[in-house]
Amino acid sequence: MRPLELRRIPLFATMTPADLAAVATVVEPVNYQRGTVLFGVGDPCAGISVVLDGIVRLFRRTPERREVTTGIVRAGGLMALCALCGEATHRDSAEALNHVHTVEIPTAALHVLGQRCPHLQEQAMRGLLERLDAVNAAFVIAQEQIPVQLLYLLRSVARLDQAAQRHPGDTMHPLALRLSHAELARLVGTDRATVTRALRLLEEQRLIQRKRGHVTGVVLSTPDRKVPV
Amino acid sequence: MSDGGNRKVWYLRHIDLFASMTDEEVEEIAHLLDDHHIPPGVALLDHRDHDRVYLIKEGAVRLHTGGPEHQVTLALLPPGRMFGLSSTVGDADRTINATTLLPSYICFATWPKMAEVFARYPEVMFQLTRSLAEQVFRTETWLARLGMISPTARLADLLVELSDEFGEPSETGRRIRFRLTQADLARMIGVSRETVSRTMVELGRAGWVARESGRLVVRDRDALKMQANS
Structure with a gap:
C-alpha cells in the first residue's frame, strides 16, 4: 500500500513520511463485499483492523444464538481491539454492511510502531474513546423501547x-x-x-x-x- | 521518602498501567499525581473541570448516567482503571457521573500532567490503551447480555462477573465487596426491579446466592454459569 494513501486515515494522519513508509510495509489492505463476515468470535486475531471505506457492524451472539449489535464502525474506526490486549482470538464478530475496505496492522508490529510513533498511540486512544462512547450510548439506548x-x-x-x-x-x-x-x-x-x-x-x-x-x-x-x- | 510517599509508590507499583516500570520511574510518576482517600458514596466528577482524569489505586467506582429514577450503570471499575476521559455519553445531554462504591484511594491528575507522563513513558500510554480496550469489551459484554431472552440467565451472568471481579472469600462462598440494591441490578440487566426480586428468590432457593449483612454472596458460581449459558 502507498504511504500517502494511509494519510487519509485519522490514525495515521499526523505521522511523518518516514513513519508512514514504515507502516506501509507492514499493513495489509483487504476488501469485503456487503454481507461478508470479516471475522467471528474465536477466530484467530492477527492484528487490529482499521476501516478505510464502508461501514462495519460489530455483533455478539447470546447463548440462545441471538445476534446483538455492539457497534457500527465507519471509515477511520478501529476493530479487532483484542490485538491491543495481546489476545490471540476475536471477542466479537464483524459484518460488512456495504462494500468495505480495511487495513490490518499485525499484532507484532503494533508495539514497535507505538514506541516509534507516540502520535499513533494517541490517535489509537482517541479512536478507543470514540468506541467507548458509542458502546456506552448503545447500552443506554438498548434499555429503551x-x-x-x-x-x-x-x-x-x-x-x-x-x-x-x-x-x-x-x-x-x-x-x-x-x-x-x-x-x-x-x-x-x-x-x-x-x-x-x-x-x-x-x-x-x-x-x-x-x-x-x-x-x-x-x-x-x-x-x-x-x-x- | 516519607511513609505516605512509600505507600503512594506501593499502590502505583501494583497497577498494571505501571507494571513494567522501574521503581525510580514509578517514584517519579508518583510525585506528579495527587492522592485522595474517598469514602463510599461520594460523587467524583466535576463537570466544570474538563481537564481532570482519575486513576483508581484501591477500591471501586461506578460510572453511571441519568437521574435518580432512570440511572443506568455504565461500568464498575476496579483498581488500575482510569476514568474522566469522557464526560458525556453520546449526545451532550447525557453526562457521566462517577461514585465510589468502597473506601477508595483515587489519584487525581490534570490531563497535561498525564500527557507529560505519556510523553516520557510511552509504555504507560500503551497500557492505558489496553485498559481502554478492556473497558470497551466489558461494556460490549453488558450490551450483549441485554440480548439474552431469559432474565434469570442475565442475572446469573452478571452475578458471576461481579463475583469474579469484586468478590472476596466468605464462609459460604464469594461475597461481593460493595452493596448493590435490586434496583441497581435491574438497571444493569434491563429488567424491572420486581423481576430481579423474583429471580433472586429462585436463585436463593436453589442455594446459589444469598445475602449476608446486606451484601450479595455467590455460593455456587458453576451453577450460575450454567444457568447463564443455558
Whole structure:
C-alpha cells in the first residue's frame, strides 16, 4: 500500500513520511463485499483492523444464538481491539454492511510502531474513546423501547456521513445505506413486524422518511422532543 | 521518602498501567499525581473541570448516567482503571457521573500532567490503551447480555462477573465487596426491579446466592454459569 494513501486515515494522519513508509510495509489492505463476515468470535486475531471505506457492524451472539449489535464502525474506526490486549482470538464478530475496505496492522508490529510513533498511540486512544462512547450510548439506548432504539441506529448510520457531522440540525438527512426491515430487525434484535410498526410511528412523527419501504432519511437531532412510544 | 510517599509508590507499583516500570520511574510518576482517600458514596466528577482524569489505586467506582429514577450503570471499575476521559455519553445531554462504591484511594491528575507522563513513558500510554480496550469489551459484554431472552440467565451472568471481579472469600462462598440494591441490578440487566426480586428468590432457593449483612454472596458460581449459558 502507498504511504500517502494511509494519510487519509485519522490514525495515521499526523505521522511523518518516514513513519508512514514504515507502516506501509507492514499493513495489509483487504476488501469485503456487503454481507461478508470479516471475522467471528474465536477466530484467530492477527492484528487490529482499521476501516478505510464502508461501514462495519460489530455483533455478539447470546447463548440462545441471538445476534446483538455492539457497534457500527465507519471509515477511520478501529476493530479487532483484542490485538491491543495481546489476545490471540476475536471477542466479537464483524459484518460488512456495504462494500468495505480495511487495513490490518499485525499484532507484532503494533508495539514497535507505538514506541516509534507516540502520535499513533494517541490517535489509537482517541479512536478507543470514540468506541467507548458509542458502546456506552448503545447500552443506554438498548434499555429503551424499539422505536427509540431504531431511531438511534438510523441516526448512527446517518452520522457516518461527513456532511451529517457538519450539519447535525433538525432537518431530514439522507441515509446512504439502504437497510430492509428484515436487516433493521436483525440489527436491533427484534422481529420484522415490530420494526414495521416502529418505523410507521417514527414516520408519523416526521422523524424519518421512507420510500418504497426503505428508510431514506432521518432527522438527526430533536433535543426538545422525546420519541413517543 | 516519607511513609505516605512509600505507600503512594506501593499502590502505583501494583497497577498494571505501571507494571513494567522501574521503581525510580514509578517514584517519579508518583510525585506528579495527587492522592485522595474517598469514602463510599461520594460523587467524583466535576463537570466544570474538563481537564481532570482519575486513576483508581484501591477500591471501586461506578460510572453511571441519568437521574435518580432512570440511572443506568455504565461500568464498575476496579483498581488500575482510569476514568474522566469522557464526560458525556453520546449526545451532550447525557453526562457521566462517577461514585465510589468502597473506601477508595483515587489519584487525581490534570490531563497535561498525564500527557507529560505519556510523553516520557510511552509504555504507560500503551497500557492505558489496553485498559481502554478492556473497558470497551466489558461494556460490549453488558450490551450483549441485554440480548439474552431469559432474565434469570442475565442475572446469573452478571452475578458471576461481579463475583469474579469484586468478590472476596466468605464462609459460604464469594461475597461481593460493595452493596448493590435490586434496583441497581435491574438497571444493569434491563429488567424491572420486581423481576430481579423474583429471580433472586429462585436463585436463593436453589442455594446459589444469598445475602449476608446486606451484601450479595455467590455460593455456587458453576451453577450460575450454567444457568447463564443455558
